[in-house]
Amino acid sequence: MSEYQCWFCGEGIDRTPDAHAVMIAVENLWRWDAGSKSDDDPWQAIYAHAGCAQDRLKGATMEIEPHILGERG
Template structure:
């Protein structure tokens, strides 16, 4: 059996192709986090834990402080990590982490680089 290639597909397209869309919807309705994670992993979604939390209302947690990240709260980041040296033609495994901007800025200070609030949140600085 050939392994499906999910590159460039949406979550719904992946779930439909796998034949688990109804099962996924039921898991959301039941707030069954374990089942959601299982289904998200089955369709090779990055960060199935964070996505499951978001879908059932548990929200995102800051990687650095552990606090919740609210959509209407402080500026927040989604940080995608992957193997820098992976072949460019391959889709390397990735991990998403989430953080309040202020927490990331404080903890990710570098010797020659810095997070740039104005670049990341241009619309916020224009108001």
């Protein structure tokens, strides 16, 4: 079993040079914006295949930059 599992498809994420993967951090926006975040504040990391993230994280007015997903752009 893979050490990491994709949040979207549920499959393992292989650790190979050609397997593009991303980590998405989720935390309180206002605490982060105010600069009052401490090491004890809750946050969560979500792991995903870059392709799954690209397919599922479509914003209404924004898109994820291609170079973040391991693509040239």
